[in-house]
Amino acid sequence: MTTTTENKGMAERGMGYGLRALNRLAGSDLLDRIRIRKQVEQALFQGTKNGFKGATAAGRTFKAAQKLGKPARQKKGKSTGLFDLSPDDEQQMFQEAGRSFAEDQIRKAALEADEKRETPKEILDQANELGVNILGVPEELGGVMTEQSAVTSVLIGEALAHGDMGIAYAAMAPGAVATAIGLWGSAEQEATYLPAFTGEDIPAAALAILEPRPLFDPFQLETKAKRKGDEWVLSGAKSLLARAKDCELFVIAADAEGVGPALFVVESGAKGLSIEDEPAMGLRPAATGRLLIDKVKLPGSALLGEGNAKAKDYAACVNRSRIAWCALASGTAQAVLDYVIPYVNDRQAFGEPISNRQGVAFAVSDIGIESNAMRLATYRAASRADRGESFSREAAIARKLCTTKGMKIGSDGVQLLGGHGFVKEHPVERWYRDLRAAGVMEGALLI
Amino acid sequence: MINLEIPKKFKPLATQANQVATEVFRPISRKYDEAEHSYPKELDMLASLIDGMNEGSDIGGAGAAGVRREKAADGENRNGSNLSTVLGIIELCWGDVGLLLSMPRQGLGNSAIASVATEEQLKTYGGKWAAMAITEPEAGSDSAAIRATAELDGDEYVLNGEKIFVTSGDRADLIVVWASLDRSKGRAAIKSFIVERDNPGLKLDRLEHKLGIRASDTANFTLQDCRVPKEALLGDPEVKEKGFAGVMETFDNTRPLVAAMAVGVTRAALEETRKQLKKAGVTIDYDVPANNQHAAAARFLEMEADYEAAWLLTLQAAWMADNSKPNSLQASMAKAKAGRTGVDVTLGCVELCGSIGYGENELLEKWARDSKILDIFEGTQQIQLLIIARQLLKKTSAELR
Helix, strand or coil: CCCCCCCHHHHHHHHHHHHHHHHHHHCCHHHHHCCCHHHHHHHHHHHHHHHHHCCCCCCCCCCCCCCCCCCCCCECCCCCCCCECCCCHHHHHHHHHHHHHHHHHHHHHHHHHHHHCCCCHHHHHHHHHHCCCCCCCEHHHCCCECECCHHHHHHHHHHHHHHCHHHHHHHHHHHHHHHHHHHHCCHHHHHHHHHHHHCCCCCCEEEECCCCCCCCCCCCCCCEEEEECCEEEEEEEEEEECCHHHCCEEEEEEEECCCEEEEEEEECCCCCEEEEECCCCCCHHHCCEEEEEEEEEECHHHECCCCCCHHHHHHHHHHHHHHHHHHHHHHHHHHHHHHHHHHHHHCEECCEEHHHCHHHHHHHHHHHHHHHHHHHHHHHHHHHHHCCCCCHHHHHHHHHHHHHHHHHHHHHHHHHHCHHHHCCCCCHHHHHHHHHHHHCCCECCCC | CCECCCCHHHHHHHHHHHHHHHHHHHHHHHHHHHCCCCCCCHHHHHHHHHHHHHHCCCCCCCCHHHHCCCCCCCCCCCCCHHHHHHHHHHHHHHHCHHHHHCCCCCCHHHHHHHHHCCHHHHHHHCCCCEEEECCECCECCCHHHCCCEEEEECCEEEEEEEEEEEECCCCCCEEEEEEECCHHHHHHHEEEEEEECCCCCEEEEEECCCCCCCCCCEEEEEEEEEEEEHHHEECCCCCCCCHHHHHHHHHHHHHHHHHHHHHHHHHHHHHHHHHHHHHCCCCCCCCCCHHHCCHHHHHHHHHHHHHHHHHHHHHHHHHHHHCCCCCHHHHHHHHHHHHHHHHHHHHHHHHHHHHHHHCCCCCHHHHHHHHHHHHCCCCCHHHHHHHHHHHHHCCCCCCCC
């Protein structure tokens, strides 16, 4: 990675955080207490060893390390019972690291990444070192968070998207798969797949829910999973997956015969999978692609999770994804506000700054009001999820705000710059394209 | 630890306030909407009850006197009287905004006194019902243009001028009157004075007939050589550059309260509309995308989202006040969002419910009339947007007018 003088501080901090995360795992008493140190070390080793071997579109081999007796889960968040808008110390650290990373690196890379439809590897690596893709991995399996991490994920997503939404999507998409497995996976699935995420070469991976059709409803899936003896046969198509061509692992939503909508873990090597490029209006640094699923045979164990809670888990997954997209929309909306303020103050017309006019100034006020509310609604939904409270209503409300007001903010951002907003010299046209995604995307990210 | 739920310790208070709204306000809501200018005597006993709640609790009550700022312990998260007051007002205005505004001893004047009075003044004027007189025929939002004057004569100030739109002006014991000590010195010379209602220099001209909040009286006065003791001046008597900012400080504390009123009436309309839609066979599903549902359900979701936005901004502003964080920006955001949401949503609910919403058998049409004032008094929508813009853009009132 190239580290210029001015951003060295941040690079070191990002690196430091990643190392600290690993260190914390190594030094964790918990591992010794529950006697799984060997297994986890082995899992890490396995993940690392395998990781370097097959990082191609064909994908690495995911192999179960010795599994735990039962799936590991992050603990529910606690609450003092008081209303509070301050993140805790750990969250603040993540938030600050994310903000500096976004300012020093992501924003600077955004224009070129948008044009090339590619996020630089150094940025993806650094995001990994920051720990953005292991927030949902239980501590026993090499994660950094002891408690549920929805709010922390939201704070990081918001911070990264302040730099660029498309890059944030590309950087955080693998974490959606890790979080899904960490939240709902069986002990076997956790042991098989999570070590790859706590290692150094984190695989590209995608949580595939969205399908290519108008009025898509994640609870009425056209991707079907049919039973054939002990096996499943999957067919369908999934849209707008980040770095689809590089993905080594998918968690795919399908309407499962006799189960209803459910999630399946599918490795990229599975026969019958293919990728089609699917460029879109925005999110271009994420190099979005479509996954075509043609009669893919999966073992019975590919169904994510155990027990009878699949409908509930699936609904939670859909809603957690929506909250994640709200986090990105909130960060981008804040970026619009932070960008238009100096612009309208500097820009002169009729002998004075255009911000001296109410028509301009009030538009700025509205961006301030609505972006603040988008953020609060997103925080509320995420914090309810962390504490194990119902959050479907709050997620729906946050999504509605982030879709409608977020897009208005994107539009006003361009409008306030006039013709200058329409050209690529300024980032507002990119934010306009990106903010439309918040109401379109389903799945893909997860808190 | 981020948590945006109503704090556990305030739940009993919110429940109590909701019971008052359900058992006392709602049953007489239509009666006093029709009988404008008649005094809702049912409220006397209730006011005493609320006084008792305020006295006996360290968390503040549901009234206007709860907005005095206290110092929070270092770094410790505090949920105090600003938050509890907002929560109480939301519940009471879910019952009836006009009746809340008519509650004895809960006037905006009480908020002003609570915010800036000295300990001496609190002793003299505490426990009384205080209205607020700012607006004049020629000065509304532009409070710096106030023409009423106050002249020092010995140990007394002599007030002269005309005041309109004084909420509960005829019913209150005291009226906090805004007047200028020296009209040539502009806003720096504007001070507020506590005037006893029975002062012979204070003459009631008339009571207004209004679109909504008809249970609440709105009085117009003439002040004619109205003499008050020197000690009746609230705040600093010196005419200083920043003096007006002190007067305006009251509003940082009261804007979230008006936002809370709008949040309360908005919730009332949404709850009733949800019931009416259910009768019509439309239920709201939070998992299914809005666009895959009945258009009325999608509209409802949109309105509910705006409601939640207003609610969250209001709690944020109150929480910041409780934690001694400067909240002028957030207070205006809450007021602006809640004010416009109240109007949009209550009118939208009437539209969705059709003749049921528009007719007087239900309260929906009344709420749609009541809500409008909340986007006007305590600073109109446009004034809030100005305040917000000046802060975000770092502009003076001379630059952004």
